[in-house]
Amino acid sequence: MAEHHYAVTATWTGNSGSGTSGYRDYARSVTLEVAGKPDVLASADRPFRGDSAKWNPEDLLISALAECHLLSYLHACVTRGVVVTSYRDEATGTMVQEGNGGHFSEVVLHPRVTVADESMIGDAIAAHHDANEWCFIASSVNFPVRHVPTVTVG
Helix, strand or coil: CCCCCCCCEEEECCECCCCCCCCCCECCCEEEECCCCCCEEECCCHHHCCCCCCECHHHHHHHHHHHHHHHHHHHHHHHHCCCEEEEEECCEEEEEEECCEEEEEEEEECEEEEECCHHHHHHHHHHHHHHHHHCCCHHHCCCCEEECCEEEEC
């Protein structure tokens, strides 16, 4: 069994001069840093007094699921002999707010995949199951991650 460790620094940059003296007195701005990578400017989502121009935790969670599935899927296709020439996913997520908290009820991935040959379509569709099993992020969440794939030949 292998362990992998990750480190992110999250720095609040939204002090408007009086700290958190009141709910409306500070910005929800955050800078996310990983050594050797570009910073990510983040915030809360707009309904939570955030900056809609910046990434929010909900965007980042859905992005992590979509990217993990994509990378796991490409590997699954290689093992099945499927040549993928294009992949695009327009992932969606639903969050249910309950009082001051909430949770995601589901994320739906909508991968549109292009493969090199028509004979690969069946394995290309089946590879989504493999990818879901292999995706570390999907295995770590407590809500369903569904897939609605489209596979074409190009």
